[in-house]
Amino acid sequence: MRVVIxxxxxxxxxxxxxLERAMAPGGGPVEIFLxxxxxxxxxxxxxxxxEGFIVEGGPxxxxxxxxxxxxxxxxxxxESEAVAPRARAVYVLRRGRLHPIPEALLALRPDPQAVLRAGGLSWRGRLRALLEPWVPPRREDGDEPLAAFLRRRFGRAFAEAIAEPLTAGVHAGDPERLSAQALYPHLLALERRFGSLARGLRAARPAAPSGPAFVSLRAGMEALVDRLSASLRRTRILAGRAVxxxxxxxxxxAFRYLVxxxxxxxxxxxxxxxxxxxxxxxRWLAPFAPEAAARLREIPFVSTAVITLAFRREQVAHPLNGSGFLVPRAEAFPLTGCTWTSSKWPGRASEGRVLLRAFVGRAGDADALAREDPELIRMAVEALRPLLGLQGSPLRAWVHRWPEGMPQYTVGHLERLAAIEVAxxxxxxxxxxxxxxRGVGIPDLIRQAREAARLLLGEETDPSGPPR
Ligand SMILES: Cc1cc2nc3c(=O)[nH]c(=O)nc-3n(C[C@H](O)[C@H](O)[C@H](O)COP(=O)(O)OP(=O)(O)OC[C@H]3O[C@@H](n4cnc5c(N)ncnc54)[C@H](O)[C@@H]3O)c2cc1C
Incomplete structure (x- = not known):
């Protein structure tokens, strides 16, 4: 059997x-092209x-x-190359100032102490968030916009200032259009089961694995790609070739495909x-599976860019005591967030240097990538200057553009996928x-690949088992 990826x-x-792991030694039954x-x-x-910097253009x-x-x-x-974040504190921008988000709230757990300490929120907004355990769960089944779910549970002020940046922000998405069901099924399940996120997340907490929530790789994420591709011994890789x-x-x-x-x-x-x-x-499915193609075209995409800036430490007045900050949609600010990379991860900049990663582009902002690189860099520096106390120009800057790079799981996404599968x-x-x-994160993609390999080879083979 020949498989083309x-x-x-x-x-x-x-x-x-x-697929390779499921193959017999020496070749067959699968021949793989990528x-x-x-x-x-x-x-x-x-x-x-x-120059001593490790710059991530993407994840x-x-x-x-x-x-x-x-x-x-x-x-x-x-595994020994995995590194944990050095700094965990996350800030949120509110009326031109950075406020730390208490740790429980990063998991959307509205613990009273955390809600009371949350900066940049009115007392009314805090009190409404504290009522979360008493808000009755939704009765109807089916999907709903992420914003509606967050407002229903926490109230508008908390949803817009904290919950939306932590959730929709990751997807550069519009929370009024994103699907709660496709993106946060575990939160919906906790609401259904416990009647409240506060109760559900508290009950689920002991089961959560200890240690950092995120990991990176010492030499940067591309080390995963390098090692993965080097491990492929029986796949013929055709790079620089477009389908x-x-x-x-x-x-x-039987069926055969011509690629x-x-x-x-x-x-x-x-x-x-x-x-x-x-x-x-x-585009490729349209001639023979028009219904699948039409549903695939319903999935919107958002363009974003990552602007990485290097400074000497003395050029930055802010202590950078955290992993960075998020920007709610309501703030009139040209960036959607900024990671303080050299504080967050070890080894990203040499001694005495600072690396910052600014993000632009989100749903509804069609012009994010319209500017040339120097203009994007200037815009990021000027936006960050008053917040972080920046002096002078960056030592180096890099721009990575991701046109149509962020898929948006909008309301009805799971039904759309089911219709595509049928078609x-x-x-x-x-x-x-x-x-x-079914998931934009790296582990989600590895899972999708494993499941597809299993499906393609037939249910009897488990490609995650030991290599044969
Ligand atoms: C700025 C940014 C930050 C992110 N941060 C994180 C993070 O911190 N953690 C996390 O888990 N995820 C993160 N993500 C999401 C994650 O990086 C992506 O979802 C993931 O890398 C996508 O992998 P993929 O294989 O689905 O698609 P891609 O990486 O887009 O790969 C698709 C490939 O198909 C190729 N291709 C396209 N058309 C053709 C054709 N006609 N012929 C041949 N080849 C073609 C492309 O060149 C490309 O190499 C981030 C994404 C972005 C953009």
Missing amino acids: VGGGIAGLSAAYF VERASRLGGKILTLRE DSFLRAKPEGMALLRALGL IGLAPRREGR AMADGETLEADGVMLAVPAFEAA LRPFPRLCLIGASY
């Missing part, structure tokens, strides 16, 4: 890894190491509680995994994986 981001690479448009692998995972860490990320690090012998089309062909009772590449070459395959954004997959049922061994579907 399209897309060499973490989803596509993990899929190749899990086609990647760019000349490098990793997609949004991209690390630069320059800087992953959630430890979802087991697939750590399991893959262990399997690749990378432009896909056609199924019935052969007796067309921009250079005119065609690969024949028994199974295909599309590990590219939904809009890209939609693709006539086409066996054709899988869609990646950030557009």
